[in-house]
Amino acid sequence: MVLATQNRKRKAASREEPALPPREELANGNLEGILSEGDESDDSEEVEFDGEDEDEEDDEDEEEQLDSDEIPSEDDEQDIRDQLRNLKTTDSKRSTNAGADEDDEDLKPNYTVTTDANGNERYVYREIDPVYDSDDSDAGDAKNTIGDIPLSFYDSYPHIGYDINGKKIMRPAKGEALDALLDSIELPEGWTGLTDPQTGKPLELSRDELEVLRKLTRNEAPGEGYDPYPDMVEWFSSKTEIMPLSAAPEPKRRFVPSKHEAKRVMKIVRAIKEGRIKPWKEPSEEDQQDDDVQRYDVWADETPRADHAMNMPAPKLPPPGYAESYHPPPEYLPDALERKAWEQADEEDREREYLPTDHSALRRVPGYEKFIKERFERCLDLYLAPRVRRSKLNIDPESLLPKLPSPDDLRPFPTVCATLYRGHQGRVRCVSVSPTGTFIASGGDDGTVRVWELLSGRQLYSVKLSSEEAVNAVKWRPTRDTLIIAAAAGETVYFITPLALCSPEIEQASKDVIDAGFGYAAKPATTNAGAERKIPSSVWSRPESQKLQDQGVLLTCTMRATIKVINWHRRGDYLSTVSPAATSTAVAIHTLTKHLTQHPFRRLKGIAQTCSFHPTKPLFFVATRQSIRLYDLQQQKLDKELKPGARWISSIDVHPGGDNLLVGSYDRRLLWHDMDLAATPYKTLRYHQKAIRSVRYHPNSGQYPLFADASDDGSLQIFHGKVVGDSLENALIVPLKVLKGHKVTGELGVLDVEWHPREPWLPGANALRPSATTMSLNQYMNKKILIITVDGRTLMGTLVSCDQVTNLVLKDTIERVIRPQDDPEESSETPHGLYMIRGDNVVVCGLVDEAMDSSIDWTKVRGEVIGSTKHVSNQTTGHLGRYIKVTITATAQSAAERGRPAPWDEEAAADTQAALRPLPVPDT
Template sequence: ARPGSVLHPPGPVLHPPGPVLHPPGQALLCTPPTRPGPALYSTHQARPCSVLHPPGQALLCTPPTRPDLVLHLYSTHQARPCTPPALPSQDIRNTVGNIPMEWYQDYPHIGYNLDGKKIFKPIRNKDELDEFLDKMENPDYWRTVHDKTTASDIRLSDEQVDLVHRLQKGQFGDVNFNEYEPSVDFFTNEVMIHPVTNRPQDKRSFIPSLIEKEKVSKLVHAIKMGWIKPRKPKETTPQYYDLWAKEDPNAILGRHKMHVPAPKMRLPGHEESYNPPPEYLLTEEERMAWEQQDAEDRKLPFLPQKHSCLRAVPAFSRFIHERFERCLDLYLCPRQRKMRVNVNPEDLIPKLPKPKDLQPFPTTMSLVYIGHSSLVRSISASPTGQWLVSGSDDCTVRFWEVNTGRCMKTLEVGGAVKSVAWNPNPAVCLVAVCFESTVLLLNPGLGDRLVVSSTDQLITSYEPPEEDKEQAVTWALSEGPEHDNGHRLTLTHPKAVKQVVWHGKGDYLASVMPDNSSNLQVLIHQVSKRRTQNPFRKNKGLVQCVSFHPLRPYFFVATQRYVRVYNLIKQELTKKLMTNCKWISSMAIHPGGDNLICGSYDCRLAWFDLDLSTKPYKMLRHHKKALRGVAYHKHYPLFASGADDGSVIICHGMVYNDLLQNPLIVPVKVLKGHQITHDLGVLDVTFHPTQPWVFSSGADATIRLFT
């Protein structure tokens, strides 16, 4: 027999113990086993490690897992026994399994091999000095680990060290693994005909369980028989303990050291004398008022009395009661030492700039517009600042020239005018007037003739649509003498209108009809298309006033206590401002659009910073009576408020572009001139569009200009 060729990488053919049986003369197919075993045996001749196959044919086998062992194959022409190579001592496998190695601590061996023989422990006679020298001299000491199973030192390879480093860094063990592979949606990328999870329900899922029925019936029977009883709550017995058992005796001494003496009683004054001065004696009216007051509200707990001499002074009837209250104060009232803090009062006052440094602002009354016979409820200035319109309870609308105070035109309407608003678009000459349930659009015919004619042409060029839709408001075009007086369009509402306000571009107009029982409290009208729409299906609360945002598509609606901000494009509520007021009367938006002021009937003016919070940034209480109107200046950092106390207060309100800096609010001037009539003072205020002037209308039927 001669050795045959090696047809696979060097390594033994390992398989579980036992002979391998196959028909003589056929090839043997073998795969690498998981556990090492003895050599292969043939059934043709019972000799170890003889493999029979047709002469000249190769032996097919899978490459083994241990390339360090070599298996020599021989031809089948002459079969000779082949002695398997002996395994090195370091490759002897310990078959004790995954058990604590402390079990073999007192034995000379550490386990058993595959043949059941003991594997003795290697000799380890290294002490601490040898360990230190090995650590200093052995360059591979840092990569050497101790295997408890074989009780030997193993040197880690470079691949194993790299694996440890990757695991310590939280990386994947496989270098070739790509954690950022594009995900493949293997579940829904292909549409299936049948669903994946459409298994029908089991029959037991909708049939009552018999086992549960039997259990419940047994429990019911046990409850009826009295075998199962509810748990009775345990009776809690009072526990007595020493209240001062855990108290430190040193703490008692410390408490005595920190003793705070009781304050002494107040010494009697002149009012407690038996013969007080006459000014300390109460009159009959003061005595009756003292008797009607509560005991807590009285300044004196007794009535001063006058006696002719000391012998006539009777005994004090409330002596025992007074002593008892004194004892209660000593026993129950806690005491503390208050350290006086020396604070400069000027440091508590915020440092504000002087008003003279904040000019220009209106300071003096320059003109008085006289002509109305009743209180003037609303005023509005033209975009150019040359004209002023006013509406009064005398059922008239008057147009004034600002510089001269001359009344240019007077128009009579069918009721008391509640609100007037001049169109803010300088290319359109229109004025909105509301009285009773009507909103009237007027063309006063003042100013540039081209603007006046283009406004009339814009209104008359309207073509009605083919399909008329039902609207909440009736649009009517004025004709005849009404057209000659300046009437252009009439909008008839279902209920009384309180306020009208224009959009910044001048095409949209909003009207307010405060009524809790109706959903038509706010309507928005488009003049160019003569169309009316109701933006709200349901109004939460009684609407007081509305306003358009000067820059963004936002709409502000003020109810009695809240201001709601709506996004007209998204048709949703953006913010809800809490004014902390009882009843809102007026509202104004800053030209920048990020700030808002609200006046209320409870003498408060609230400044809101919309970017900061939904609560007031500042709450001003400088008016003594209800606020009727508030206004912002379009160009100057000024805002004004008018109230029933007959005064107009001008404040400097600087808004900075830096969002980190809060607005600066400084009251600069109190303007007085209106007379209080029927408990009403200033009813409306508005600023000149270009100059630092302010107009105010009052209940005294006058309009005043402050410059």
């Protein structure tokens, strides 16, 4: 095999043949026996192989790499050579015959010789192909001769026209989708993707035509070698000639006037002399009135063309002001400093481009040097600055606001400060109204709990619970059969019964409720044998001080941490307390009749802030700093969790209906939760400037759908919150009033607020001043009322106006004198059966009925009475502090009709002013 490889010779070069498939190139992978020594010895026979010949060194390397099984045999090699020789011979013959046929066609004549009927030779020429190559080189090969007729005329026929011989040209067959896909993949030469409208076949263009189209699309010259911008050849000025190109002398006609022009001029002159040519003159009226001449306005029927829909007119220049006048007012003329500052400033920093100048007359105004520049800049702005059409929304702002009722239609609600309760030293931290609405209990930093009469502001009861701790919470027991106050000072809850304010029946019922727990606590508790006794979290006992027991403090409950919040259950047997400083014992539920304390939560997520009972269901609300959880006490499970979204919750209150929750936070947010909607707030109100301390619903929400909040900014905000029983309608919230007057001390304002159980009155606790009761006098507007003054007079009249703090104005007023030593209840001159309300230091004794009006002595009428006021009850005068002005007006006509005397004289006025001296502060 090595010898056969060494004797192989380099083969002669041959033309390229089509590449064989890989399977044929390697003979289907069977290489055995294709090479033999006999074939190598035949030097005279040349065999051509497909592809390029390789060098002998490469052949030898390949042969050495072959295994014995891969060496081809001599028989297979002979077969391959025979096949290649036959293939080469066939291709050579085919190409040779093809070239011979073409040459023969060119050499053969275009006719044949036949014999006609007479036996003579006849030349029959071949049929001429009717093409126009020789006649018109620009005309295409028109195979369809239908002309300019649209091809759509043949839509209903199987053919598309006729050829030169009048034969039908059948409609070409349309390929299927697969053919179209193959055509798009294998693009033939000259493919354009268009269809010939004459033949219906694909339109193919030659390479030259495609090149012309390409040049036209690129704005290039279509002709080959054409230069549209050739270099200019200066034929006459490129070379300077020494001698002129023509040395012929100038002809005489260049210097002699033309005779032909002279004849033409003389002909015109003669025509003017003869009158045949007349100069132009203005047409006369007769000529203008010539009927044959039709005169009309060419543009009479022209109508102005409407602007385009997107046309945007240029903005107009602003009208000139007084400063641009040639004789401006003196205040518009700059002084020396302003002129100097304007001159030294840069042009871009100047407010205006000119300085106002005064001229005595318009004719003395010089030319404006910057006129052309300003006009040029104006033109630049007109055509360079883009214009944008601003789409203005023609929407009434009122239509975007919710349709809320007027606050005047939602009366009554608190509008004025009616009563001040003075007596606490320091801050007043909490207030609470008794279930009957007669008394108010308050607690402050001085460690005392004080009970006030709601209408008069008179202090009725006071007890000092602690000298070191402040009273943080005060709540009345919500039952009318007892009179019990729960007050928290430090770690102790005190249960107080004001003995001086109770009837014997109520006093005994209150003591029975408090003492019932001692009998329950005396029963032995059942414990497992050997079990360690747990230390109780609370201690129920009598007060250690006998003085406190004599003052009505009948029971104490001591906890482990400071108590901040107290809330009663609606039945009065349970109350809950919150101690934020504690952990597992932060929330406690106490049973008053059993002296029992329970902690429902072993572990509470977050720090407890406040809690509340549901008004109608066995549900319990617990509020941490950022969440509120609602627990079912009967089933002992978590019922719902609310996410107010506030940073730090300060207080909560449940609507009397039980489906809504009011939340106040230290980040100035007032949140209304509709628990039937979602866990997120239904409304978020943020009207205060500082933290919200307390929020409250009105207990009688059916008659007074009101709620209020108290804030550190010293204001109370009153809202109307109507809740409908229909679940398809949401709650209606309307802001009503902002009550101001509380002072802010040490960043603290109003600390607590609570509603009267039956009236729209709102007591609030202030950080500086004592608690104040705010009530509405608007419901008594334009009605007859009764006022008792400080000097013991009773004023009756029609309330026509009032404000929050200072004035009450009465119209058509009568006055009746009541001596201070007289008992008002036994005096025949004092009206009976009148419901009393209280203004700011003014006792307003309700409406005057017709029977009382008829019994009034109208002869005692006074006008312009100014006086302070007090409440007269059992000959006791309460401390009133500052006074307000009561203005009483009576018209002269009404006084004359009823026989009223004239207003007071100076002596009566002096007596009235003397009665306004401040009263001494009574001992509390």
